Each structure stands twice: as C-alpha cells, then as structure tokens.
Amino acid sequence: MKPILEISGISKQFKLFHRGLPYLSMRDKIIDIFRSREEVEQFWALRDVSFSVNRGDSVGIIGRNGAGKSTLLKILSRITPPTTGSIICRGTLASLLEVGTGFHQELSGRENIYMNGSILGMKKTEIDRRFDEIVDFSGTEKFLDTPLKHYSSGMQLRLAFAVAAHLESEILIIDEVLAVGDAEFQKKCIRKMEDVTGQGRTLLFVSHNLPTLKAICRTGVLLGEGKLVAQGSIDEVIDIYSQFHRSQELITNSIHYYQPHIKVHEVVINGSATNSVIVDNDRLHIRTTVEFMKRTNFELDVHFKKQELPVASYANFVNHEVEQFEPGIYDLNYEIRLPALRSGKYRLDLFFTEPFASWFAVSENIIEVDVINGHHHTFLNNANLKWGTTLLEGSMSRHKRTS
Amino acid sequence: MPEEQVHSSESIELKIEPPRRFSLNLAELWFYRELFYFYTWRDIKVRYKQTMLGLLWVVLQPVITVTIFTVFFGRTLQISTGLLPYPLFVFSGLLFWNAFSASLVSAGNSMITNAPIIKKIYFPRLIIPLSAMLVAMLDMLVAGLLFLGMLLYYQIAPTLSGLLLYWPAAFLLMLVGTTGLSCWLSALTVKYRDVRYVVPFALQVMLFLSPVIYPISMVSYPGLQYVLALNPMYAVIEIFRGSFGLAMDSTLMTISAGSALLLFAIGVSYFKRTENYFADIA
Numbered sequence: 071m072k073p074i075l076e077i078s079g080i081s082k083q084f085k086l087f088h089r090g091l092p093y094l095s096m097r098d099k100i101i102d103i104f105r106s107r108e109e110v111e112q113f114w115a116l117r118d119v120s121f122s123v124n125r126g127d128s129v130g131i132i133g134r135n136g137a138g139k140s141t142l143l144k145i146l147s148r149i150t151p152p153t154t155g156s157i158i159c160r161g162t163l164a165s166l167l168e169v170g171t172g173f174h175q176e177l178s179g180r181e182n183i184y185m186n187g188s189i190l191g192m193k194k195t196e197i198d199r200r201f202d203e204i205v206d207f208s209g210t211e212k213f214l215d216t217p218l219k220h221y222s223s224g225m226q227l228r229l230a231f232a233v234a235a236h237l238e239s240e241i242l243i244i245d246e247v248l249a250v251g252d253a254e255f256q257k258k259c260i261r262k263m264e265d266v267t268g269q270g271r272t273l274l275f276v277s278h279n280l281p282t283l284k285a286i287c288r289t290g291v292l293l294g295e296g297k298l299v300a301q302g303s304i305d306e307v308i309d310i311y312s313q314f315h316r317s318q319e320l321i322t323n324s325i326h327y328y329q330p331h332i333k334v335h336e337v338v339i340n341g342s343a344t345n346s347v348i349v350d351n352d353r354l355h356i357r358t359t360v361e362f363m364k365r366t367n368f369e370l371d372v373h374f375k376k377q378e379l380p381v382a383s384y385a386n387f388v389n390h391e392v393e394q395f396e397p398g399i400y401d402l403n404y405e406i407r408l409p410a411l412r413s414g415k416y417r418l419d420l421f422f423t424e425p426f427a428s429w430f431a432v433s434e435n436i437i438e439v440d441v442i443n444g445h446h447h448t449f450l451n452n453a454n455l456k457w458g459t460t461l462l463e464g465s466m467s468r469h470k471r472t473s
Numbered sequence: 474m475p476e477e478q479v480h481s482s483e484s485i486e487l488k489i490e491p492p493r494r495f496s497l498n499l500a501e502l503w504f505y506r507e508l509f510y511f512y513t514w515r516d517i518k519v520r521y522k523q524t525m526l527g528l529l530w531v532v533l534q535p536v537i538t539v540t541i542f543t544v545f546f547g548r549t550l551q552i553s554t555g556l557l558p559y560p561l562f563v564f565s566g567l568l569f570w571n572a573f574s575a576s577l578v579s580a581g582n583s584m585i586t587n588a589p590i591i592k593k594i595y596f597p598r599l600i601i602p603l604s605a606m607l608v609a610m611l612d613m614l615v616a617g618l619l620f621l622g623m624l625l626y627y628q629i630a631p632t633l634s635g636l637l638l639y640w641p642a643a644f645l646l647m648l649v650g651t652t653g654l655s656c657w658l659s660a661l662t663v664k665y666r667d668v669r670y671v672v673p674f675a676l677q678v679m680l681f682l683s684p685v686i687y688p689i690s691m692v693s694y695p696g697l698q699y700v701l702a703l704n705p706m707y708a709v710i711e712i713f714r715g716s717f718g719l720a721m722d723s724t725l726m727t728i729s730a731g732s733a734l735l736l737f738a739i740g741v742s743y744f745k746r747t748e749n750y751f752a753d754i755a
Binding site (some may be wrong): 144147 | 486487488489490491492507508511515518519522589590591592593594595596749750752753
C-alpha cells in the first residue's frame with residue numbers, strides 16, 4: 071500500500087524585512103525606488119525535508135523552537151505553499167493548529183460549534199449528527215445558549231477541543247493543543263487522540279511535551295534548523311533529541327509562547343541564564359524580566375522533575391492572592407525553598423501562566439538542574455503532597471521598570 | 474481541490490506544490506459553500522447583536538442623507554432632474570452607492586480582521602471578501618423597502634420592462650464591479666496597510682464625482698463626462714434610473730459597464746495570484 075503522505079524535498083523560504091514589518095506600506099515602496107534593496111534577507115525555514123507517513127501511523131514531530139515544525143505543519147495544512155518540493159496526500163486531511171479558530175465572543179456556544187466545525191471542514195449534516203457528542207465531551211450543555219463571552223477561558227477551550235476532537239478526517243494534524251485545560255481535561259484529550267490512532271487514522275502531532283509524545287506516537291521525526299535530523303521509532307528520536315539538547319542554550323531562547331501578550335526578556339536561575347543550573351543549598355533563586363502587553367493575572371509555576379516524574383512544584387498562588395499586573399516591564403524575583411533533595415540531575419520546567427486558566431509561555435524539558443551536596447535521606451513532607459509532588463514554599467517580589 | 478468529498482481512501486490524491494498556474498477553482502469554491510454561508514450568517518448575527526439601534530440605524534442613515542441632499546442640492550442649487558423628483562433621484566443613487574461604499578470598506582478590511590483564521594486554517598480565501606461584501610449589502614434591502622415606500626408616496630412607478638430588466642441588470646452590474654474592487658482592495662490591504670486609510674477618503678471624493686447627487690449631463694465639458702463614466706457605479710445608477718424613463722447615453726454606459734467588467738477581471742485575478750501568500754504576510 072502506498073504511504074498516505076509522501077513529503078518530498080520540501081523547502082520554504084521566507085524573506086526577512088529588516089525594517090521590522092512583514093507587510094509593506096506605500097511609503098516604504100516609494101522610498102525603495104530610490105534605494106537599493108539590500109535589506110531583505112532570505113531565510114530558509116525548511117530545507118529539503120523528505121519523509122513519508124504510512125496509513126494508521128502516529129508521528130511525533132519534534133524539534134526546538136525555530137526548527138521548522140510549525141512551517142511544516144502550515145505547508146501540510148495548505149495555509150502557506152512550499153517554495154520547492156511537493157507533498158502527495160492520499161486521504162482527507164484536517165489540521166488543528168489552534169483550537170477555537172473562528173470562535174466569536176458574541177455568539178452562543180451552539181452557534182460557535184457550527185461556525186468552528188464548519189471552518190475546520192465539517193459539513194453541516196456532520197455537525198448535526200455529532201452535535202450531542204460534542205456537547206457531551208465539552209461538558210458545557212447548560213451554557214449552550216449563553217454567549218461565549220460569559221464562558222470561563224477553561225470552558226471555551228473545552229468546547230473548542232470538543233469540536234476538533236470530532237473531526238472525521240483520515241489524517242489529523244495537531245499542534246500543541248493539549249497545552250490547554252486542566253489535568254483532567256488533558257487526560258481526556260490524550261485518550262481521544264489514542265482513539266484516533268486506534269481507529270486506524272493517521273496522526274501527526276507536534277509537541278514539546280516528551281511524555282505525551284511517547285504516550286501517543288509510535289514514530290517520530292526530528293527537525294533541526296529546517297532540516298530532517300532523524301526519523302525512526304519515537305523512543306529513538308526522543309533519545310537523539312535529548313542528546314542534541316545537552317549543549318548550552320539560553321533559557322529565554324527556549325521559551326515557547328502560547329499567547330502573544332507577554333514577553334519574557336530574561337530568566338536567570340541561581341545566577342545562570344543558560345539551561346544548566348546548579349543548586350547547592352536548597353535554595354532556588356529565579357530572577358526574570360517579564361513584559362505584559364495588557365493587564366494580566368499572572369503567576370509563575372515551577373516544576374521540578376526527576377526522570378519525567380514530578381518531584382516538587384511551586385506556584386505563587388498557593389501562598390498569595392492572585393497577582394495582577396498592569397502593562398509594563400517587571401523584574402520578578404522568586405526565592406524558593408527546595409525540599410531536601412538527593413544529589414543528581416533534575417529537570418526544571420517554568421510555566422508562565424494565567425492562574426487557573428491557560429499558559430502564556432513555557433520552558434519545558436530544557437533546563438537541567440544539578441543538585442550538588444544533596445541530602446542522603448530526604449524528608450519530603452507528606453502533608454504537602456498533592457498530585458504526587460511536594461508543594462514548595464517561597465516568596466516573590468516585583469518591581470516595575472520605569473522606562 | 475475538494476479532497477474531503479470522497480471518503481474512500483486510495484481514490485483521492487491531493488498534491489501540495491509551489492503555486493504555478495492561475496485558476497479560479499470554482500469547484501472548490503462550491504465545495505466550501507457551507508462555510509461561506511456560515512461566515513455570512515455569523516457576521517450578520519454579530520452585527521446586530523447588542524445594538525439597540527441596529528436596524529433603526531440602517532433606516533436613519535439614508536433618510537438623513539436624502540434629506541440633507543434634498544435641502545442643499547435640490548432646493549438651494551435647484552438641480553433639475555427631469556422626470557424624477559429630486560429626493561427620489563438622490564435616493565435611487567444612494568441606494569446603490571451606499572451598498573457599494575459599505576462593501577468596499579468592509580471587504581477591504583476583511584482580510585486583516587480575519588488574519589488569525591487565515592493563519593491557522595485553509596479554505597478558499599475568496600470566501601472572506603465575498604462574505605464581507607454580502608453582509609455589507611444587506612442594508613440595501615432595508616433601504617430598498619424605504620425606497621419603495623417613497624415611490625408610493627410620490628405615485629411614481631417604473632415601467633414594466635424597467636422593473637423586470639433594468640432593476641436586475643443594475644443589481645447584477647453592481648455585483649460585478651463591487652466584487653472586483655472588493656477583492657482587489659482586500660488583497661492590496663494585506664500587503665499595503667495604507668489602503669485602509671485611502672479607501673474611505675477616496676469613496677467620499679467619488680461620491681461627488683458620481684451621478685448620485687446631480688445628473689452627469691450637467692457637466693458641461695464632454696471630455697470630463699467620459700472620465701466620470703469610468704466609475705463602474707455610473708452605469709449601475711443610470712440603468713436603475715432608466716427604469717423610470719430617464720434617458721441614458723449609450724457611449725457613457727458602455728464605458729462604465731466596460732470599466733466594471735475590467736475591474737472584476739483585474740480584482741479577482743490579483744486576489745487569486747496573491748492569496749497563497751496571505752498567511753505569510755497578514
């Protein structure tokens with residue numbers, strides 16, 4: 071049987087405009103007549119990428135930020151054309167690069183289900199048929215006729231994913247949509263995605279979350295700087311990816327953004343701005359500079375992991391009220407007391423989040439922590455145990471920069 | 474390509490390649506007709522939600538404009554409009570002009586307002602300006618009812634051939650010209666944001682260069698008449714007024730109708746040639 075997707079020699083070139091904006095104004099165009107055009111730089115987001123996907127396969131697409139994952143997905147979803155190369159697709163294809171595309175705040179939940187389903191390529195009869203299932207999955211039946219603007223952001227996301235989860239295409243492309251919702255809902259989504267592959271449908275999944283990738287995907291594709299680095303079983307590819315990552319990297323460069331209205335300018339952990347951090351006195355000092363584009367409820371969640379297992383976590387709402395920030399640039403200082411840890415390698419993930427809602431930006435699977443002079447016996451306080459991890463104590467101070 | 478239509482697996486094959494040839498791909502547009510419907514339906518719903526004055530506003534706008542024009546141009550300047558009383562004359566022009574102008578403004582902005590969707594999902598992009606245009610034209614229905622009321626009041630009726638031939642012809646020609654310009658402007662706005670500021674101004678100026686307020690025969694230089702006839706709305710308005718027995722100049726009509734067809738061809742083909750890159754630059 072022929073592969074369901076044959077990707078051959080795909081390249082994508084972008085032009086970088088050094089004056090900042092991707093679009094032009096007439097003024098620029100007129101000025102350009104009198105000036106040489108050296109300022110446009112060519113940039114290859116993808117370079118000669120080829121691989122094929124078999125029917126029923128579930129492929130995890132892995133790579134750092136800027137490796138070309140999103141561009142590949144956009145080409146596959148026909149949002150942007152490739153510069154060279156071709157893709158042969160032997161099945162119906164639906165892509166989910168975002169949940170809730172086309173949602174409108176003034177429309178009711180019911181109306182949004184139809185609008186969003188139709189944008190994703192569902193026929194009205196198809197939506198009619200699956201309407202009850204969708205509502206059931208989202209758990210919003212009581213609010214079906216309420217305008218979306220009165221929904222909590224969590225409810226909106228659930229509704230959005232519910233529509234998407236009921237697409238009936240043969241190939242499903244998913245980009246990081248699992249990054250939303252509470253733990254319970256995430257589990258539900260993962261189960262739904264396992265169903266997708268169980269039904270013999272084909273799945274392409276981009277994520278930074280390695281455990282989820284391992285749980286869902288059978289094979290993997292690793293992209294690096296626009297090129298295909300490795301292809302094989304998901305375990306092999308994740309191993310290669312992890313080795314790839316040992317090299318030092320600035321934490322700020324590895325942050326993945328989910329929403330545009332915050333920008334993390336700097337992260338320094340125990341004096342280190344790179345992804346390797348040393349802890350030797352049970353203290354974790356995180357200094358970060360965050361810019362808020364609009365008024366924001368914000369907290370920083372810190373997760374400490376040992377071999378994919380959560381060990382301890384810190385979230386400042388546990389200790390304080392929810393912090394609200396006016397637009398501007400803030401220096402935030404976190405002093406966190408670590409539990410008695412054994413010496414060894416740990417991983418630290420940072421979640422810049424809106425409390426009880428969604429993520430703004432995440433640094434996951436990037437920061438490695440070396441605990442030195444650790445304890446031989448650890449006394450994790452069981453009273454604090456929740457979700458199998460210890461909740462950490464700490465304090466936070468904030469300072470707004472005057473520009 | 475309507476790849477989602479067939480559900481058997483091996484029979485369909487879609488090839489994704491760098492764009493090569495120009496094609497309108499009407500089959501694909503037809504395949505996505507439901508999305509077009511939902512898009513239009515959404516915008517209509519949203520438009521009148523939470524606006525108490527919503528529909529009333531649609532009525533007030535032409536009433537106020539017609540009144541002002543009648544007082545200043547009809548009475549003060551004594552513009553002679555032959556068979557049609559001045560208020561009807563102005564309204565017959567405004568009816569089409571307002572639909573035209575509202576369409577251009579809203580279709581022109583449509584690609585920008587829908588940029589988040591364009592960047593995340595594929596569908597024929599033409600749906601966006603066309604649906605924006607249709608929603609903007611909806612007001613014409615209400616204004617049209619008002620116009621019928623005015624006809625009753627003035628005891629004026631179109632000829633039978635006028636009603637059956639001229640009215641549909643005028644409407645069709647308006648669709649042709651407006652579609653062309655709407656597509657062109659919406660594609661241009663993606664690339665050059667200036668267009669957004671130019672369009673409302675240009676429309677304002679063009680209103681005074683169109684036959685809405687005065688008959689073009691008032692313009693004493695014949696050369697200038699030809700230039701004014703380049704406006705695609707010239708023929709539309711003249712055909713509509715022709716249904717009430719007003720004379721039409723065949724040369725000027727041909728120029729204007731030709732201009733509408735040309736704009737349609739240029740606008741739609743420019744849109745199709747650039748649509749592939751909307752997601753990259755929007």
